[in-house]
Amino acid sequence: MIYTSIESIIGHTPLLQIDAERYGIVHTNVYVKLEYLNPFGSIKDRTAVGLLSNVSMDDLKTHDKHIIESSSGNTAKALQILAARHGVPFTSVTNRIKVPEVEQQLRYFGTTIVSLPGRSECPDPNDSGNAIATINAMITASPDRYHHTSQYENRDNTLIHQHTTAAEIYDDLSIVDHVVTGVGTGGSSGGLIEYAKAHRSAAKHVGVVAHPSDFLPGIRTKNELFETELFNEDDFNDILEVTSTDALEALRDLVLNEGILAGPTTGANFAASLRYLQSHDVPRKNGDKQSLVFVACDRIEPYMSYIMKRQPDLFGTHTYSDLYSIDLTTIDVDALRKPANAQTQDWIEQSRALVIDTRGVKPFANFHIPGSISYPEEMLREILSLGAPFDRDVPLLFVCPIGERSDILAAILRQRGYDAYGLEGGLLSWRTNGLPLVRKRDIDG
Amino acid sequence: MKRALDDKNSLFDAVDTYPTPLSVGLPSMVHENRDNFMDVARELNVRMRLFGAHKATYSPSLVATLLGHGGVDVASSWELRNAVACGFEPSDIIATGPKTTSFLRDLVQERATIIVDSPEELDRLTAVCIGEVSVLLRLTRTMINDQTITKRSRFGMDQAGFTDALTILNRHPQITLRGIAFHLDSQSITERVTAIQKAMDCLIDLQSQFPSATVLDIGGGYGANYGLSYEQAQLFENTLKRAHKTGGSMHTWQGFSYGLDARAQLQGVELPAELSGADRLRAVLASTDSDGHMLAEMVNENLIELWIEPGASLFHDAGFVVAEIIEVRQLDDHQVVLVDAHRNQICFENNEVLSDPLLIQRTPQEIKKTECVLLGHLCAESDLLSYRHIVFDTMPMAGDLLVWTHTGAYRSHFSTSTAIGHTSPTKLVYRHKTTIYEPEYES
Numbered sequence: 001m002i003y004t005s006i007e008s009i010i011g012h013t014p015l016l017q018i019d020a021e022r023y024g025i026v027h028t029n030v031y032v033k034l035e036y037l038n039p040f041g042s043i044k045d046r047t048a049v050g051l052l053s054n055v056s057m058d059d060l061k062t063h064d065k066h067i068i069e070s071s072s073g074n075t076a077k078a079l080q081i082l083a084a085r086h087g088v089p090f091t092s093v094t095n096r097i098k099v100p101e102v103e104q105q106l107r108y109f110g111t112t113i114v115s116l117p118g119r120s121e122c123p124d125p126n127d128s129g130n131a132i133a134t135i136n137a138m139i140t141a142s143p144d145r146y147h148h149t150s151q152y153e154n155r156d157n158t159l160i161h162q163h164t165t166a167a168e169i170y171d172d173l174s175i176v177d178h179v180v181t182g183v184g185t186g187g188s189s190g191g192l193i194e195y196a197k198a199h200r201s202a203a204k205h206v207g208v209v210a211h212p213s214d215f216l217p218g219i220r221t222k223n224e225l226f227e228t229e230l231f232n233e234d235d236f237n238d239i240l241e242v243t244s245t246d247a248l249e250a251l252r253d254l255v256l257n258e259g260i261l262a263g264p265t266t267g268a269n270f271a272a273s274l275r276y277l278q279s280h281d282v283p284r285k286n287g288d289k290q291s292l293v294f295v296a297c298d299r300i301e302p303y304m305s306y307i308m309k310r311q312p313d314l315f316g317t318h319t320y321s322d323l324y325s326i327d328l329t330t331i332d333v334d335a336l337r338k339p340a341n342a343q344t345q346d347w348i349e350q351s352r353a354l355v356i357d358t359r360g361v362k363p364f365a366n367f368h369i370p371g372s373i374s375y376p377e378e379m380l381r382e383i384l385s386l387g388a389p390f391d392r393d394v395p396l397l398f399v400c401p402i403g404e405r406s407d408i409l410a411a412i413l414r415q416r417g418y419d420a421y422g423l424e425g426g427l428l429s430w431r432t433n434g435l436p437l438v439r440k441r442d443i444d445g
Numbered sequence: 446m447k448r449a450l451d452d453k454n455s456l457f458d459a460v461d462t463y464p465t466p467l468s469v470g471l472p473s474m475v476h477e478n479r480d481n482f483m484d485v486a487r488e489l490n491v492r493m494r495l496f497g498a499h500k501a502t503y504s505p506s507l508v509a510t511l512l513g514h515g516g517v518d519v520a521s522s523w524e525l526r527n528a529v530a531c532g533f534e535p536s537d538i539i540a541t542g543p544k545t546t547s548f549l550r551d552l553v554q555e556r557a558t559i560i561v562d563s564p565e566e567l568d569r570l571t572a573v574c575i576g577e578v579s580v581l582l583r584l585t586r587t588m589i590n591d592q593t594i595t596k597r598s599r600f601g602m603d604q605a606g607f608t609d610a611l612t613i614l615n616r617h618p619q620i621t622l623r624g625i626a627f628h629l630d631s632q633s634i635t636e637r638v639t640a641i642q643k644a645m646d647c648l649i650d651l652q653s654q655f656p657s658a659t660v661l662d663i664g665g666g667y668g669a670n671y672g673l674s675y676e677q678a679q680l681f682e683n684t685l686k687r688a689h690k691t692g693g694s695m696h697t698w699q700g701f702s703y704g705l706d707a708r709a710q711l712q713g714v715e716l717p718a719e720l721s722g723a724d725r726l727r728a729v730l731a732s733t734d735s736d737g738h739m740l741a742e743m744v745n746e747n748l749i750e751l752w753i754e755p756g757a758s759l760f761h762d763a764g765f766v767v768a769e770i771i772e773v774r775q776l777d778d779h780q781v782v783l784v785d786a787h788r789n790q791i792c793f794e795n796n797e798v799l800s801d802p803l804l805i806q807r808t809p810q811e812i813k814k815t816e817c818v819l820l821g822h823l824c825a826e827s828d829l830l831s832y833r834h835i836v837f838d839t840m841p842m843a844g845d846l847l848v849w850t851h852t853g854a855y856r857s858h859f860s861t862s863t864a865i866g867h868t869s870p871t872k873l874v875y876r877h878k879t880t881i882y883e884p885e886y887e888s
Contacts, residue, residue, distance in 0.1 A: 115595075222683055223682050
């Protein structure tokens with residue numbers, strides 16, 4: 001099929017039925033609305049279309065107006081792309097973009113990012129601070145500069161989901177019994193609810209929120225929901241809190257069992273669906289299986305660092321041989337220590353000792369002993385588990401910040417027959433005693 | 446704290462002996478809080494010094510607990526004199542904040558280290574400087590922020606001020622630059638990490654010109670939760686927002702909304718963050734960058750000495766305020782309780798703390814939940830001890846005591862006034878050894 005504009009590809013996403021029995025669900029067919037297949041990667045592609053449905057982009061361009069929105073993720077991304085296609089600049093005001101890849105993408109797209117500071121520790125009672133107040137202040141300061149799409153209160157956000165997302169689901173399934181959606185702006189969940197009301201569907205709506213001390217990209221904590229104009233608590237039969245741990249465990253099942261490569265919020269929706277069904281997995285009155293629909297909101301790719309931080313074990317950790325088990329009490333450490341003084345400085349020169357700085361590459365670049373080489377401890381460990389990259393005829397002097405690590409390294413190399421020493425008191429003593437250092441500025445000029 | 450409050454006889458003795466309200470310090474808690482901070486440095490292998498912010502308490506006994514285990518950060522000549530009287534060495538005293546020229550003169554005389562706020566202050570310092578003095582330069586928020594954050598601070602130097610200060614230092618070799626300082630007023634861990642990274646880069650750039658600059662003072666702002674969990678704070682915020690949105694009762698004086706009418710965020714109340722005190726410092730220093738390097742390791746490998754200036758978090762749970770109930774009556778449809786204390790003795794800069802006062806009764810009463818409005822003793826409509834109603838398990842009676850466990854060491858001292866001739870709270874110290882309330886020594 002040939003399309004002539006990317007906008008026309010937004011929506012019409014597939015509804016996938018998953019093998020629910022695998023998860024112990026016997027009376028319910030479970031369907032996933034694959035919103036991550038939207039062209040910019042998320043359900044928010046629809047939201048952006050909705051928010052701009054009554055806006056003339058040509059007018060904005062003619063009057064040199066910027067679109068401004070409070071978003072730290074997918075809405076910003078979709079609005080940015082749609083705006084850019086019309087040559088309209090986009091500004092995102094946000095409570096910090098917590099996922100680095102998302103920020104990188106927005107920067108790449110040319111978004112102007114305005115970040116809000118964290119909550120104050122000694123709050124100034126007269127200080128404003130939230131995103132909407134900041135946007136209002138920016139608009140007040142330059143009234144003709146911005147068009148605020150206001151996704152948290154704009155009814156067009158709800159309407160687009162009512163007319164497209166919900167309509168598509170109800171076209172595919174004649175009866176919908178349960179709908180599980182993450183609640184962010186309340187736009188997509190609100191649209192599904194409005195559609196159900198208008199079409200007299202008896203569907204029960206379950207909202208998914210983040211646990212208060214946790215962070216799930218794109219969905220809010222219960223507390224934050226009250227900041228959203230579009231959210232109406234009474235419309236939901238249940239609101240479930242999900243932790244990022246539960247969300248990521250469920251996500252892994254979705255990826256490996258179902259081939260759904262969606263983001264953490266989708267994992268949260270799935271985790272909430274399964275938890276909800278623990279007490280709601282019953283057939284319809286006529287004995288038929290009931291249906292539950294949840295939304296796969298966005299793609300997995302931007303969340304690798306998010307997942308890595310929370311499930312580091314899945315990414316494999318380096319294992320080295322147990323080099324550091326050496327018992328220093330059995331060694332005459334005084335014999336392997338070189339004091340940080342002028343004699344040692346002379347000894348380095350005369351014996352042509354190799355001075356090995358075991359700190360990181362960046363601290364080494366900041367300052368180091370003249371003539372020393374950088375061998376960060378982690379690299380050294382890896383290499384020492386295989387052999388040693390040094391000449392046996394050259395004395396070695398290990399350097400670390402305060403002389404602890406260097407003792408151990410010198411002892412290990414001595415055991416292997418090297419003439420190795422550690423700098424006593426480390427680089428700190430060297431600096432305190434006024435011995436020379438090569439500094440970053442000296443090299444940069 | 447619990448032991449002191451369980452000892453009701455001593456407490457009522459103290460109330461009957463000294464004019465109320467009482468502000469009681471618990472020195473042993475300062476030790477515990479200080480040790481928690483220093484444990485973080487030990488665990489993470491960071492060279493760190495702690496300077497307790499004197500401004501957080503007017504209790505010399507609490508400040509004196511730091512002697513031999515840390516330094517003190519002073520913000521006025523009175524605090525300086527008190528630190529010297531406590532026995533702190535010059536190297537254990539640093540000075541922050543706005544400084545009069547006479548305060549600068551006193552600091553020079555006592556050889557304290559001065560955290561300089563502006564090039565103008567440095568100029569005034571050079572004018573009064575006899576002999577040698579050590580300084581740190583304080584950077585303003587925009588120097589250390591993630592550049593997309595527009596929040597400003599009134600303190601510290603911007604790039605131009607910093608450059609001017611360095612020029613002045615080059616002309617005055619008797620002033621030794623020990624390093625740079627900042628203070629970040631934010632609960633965000635990531636903002637603090639960014640600030641430390643930026644300040645560290647700035648410090649290292651400085652070292653080729655000023656090799657003596659090896660200290661990074663990351664200030665205070667670690668927060669205190671006053672016995673409340675983050676989840677409890679969330680529940681409070683949740684309940685208020687729901688009531689505000691649905692038109693339900695706010696359970697506050699005249700429906701006071703804590704700013705919710707104007708915006709979505711609560712204002713005028715301090716809500717505990719997820720992590721506070723030493724735990725927040727640990728989260729900051731143990732955070733890793735995209736290459737997997739821990740911030741603590743970068744500090745260590747760059748041979749930086751970290752200084753911290755905890756205030757509220759250091760004196761957390763180290764005291765309480767006791768006020769007597771003057772009368773209890775009905776007014777319109779409210780149960781009102783008149784208390785011998787005023788709002789500024791309980792709140793810091795007009796921000797309420799969420800932990801409720803404890804009711805300690807002279808005679809036990811039967812259980813009967815009672816929602817009360819707490820009125821202060823000032824002749825002012827605004828003098829409510831909290832805008833939210835407080836629910837007690839039993840009916841309070843005249844002569845009973847209310848105890849605010851968050852105030853003794855901090856709030857009551859910072860903003861208390863002697864308006865309408867009411868005296869400041871009487872300062873007492875409760876020592877575990879003697880189990881008596883002793884009057885605080887006044888310097």
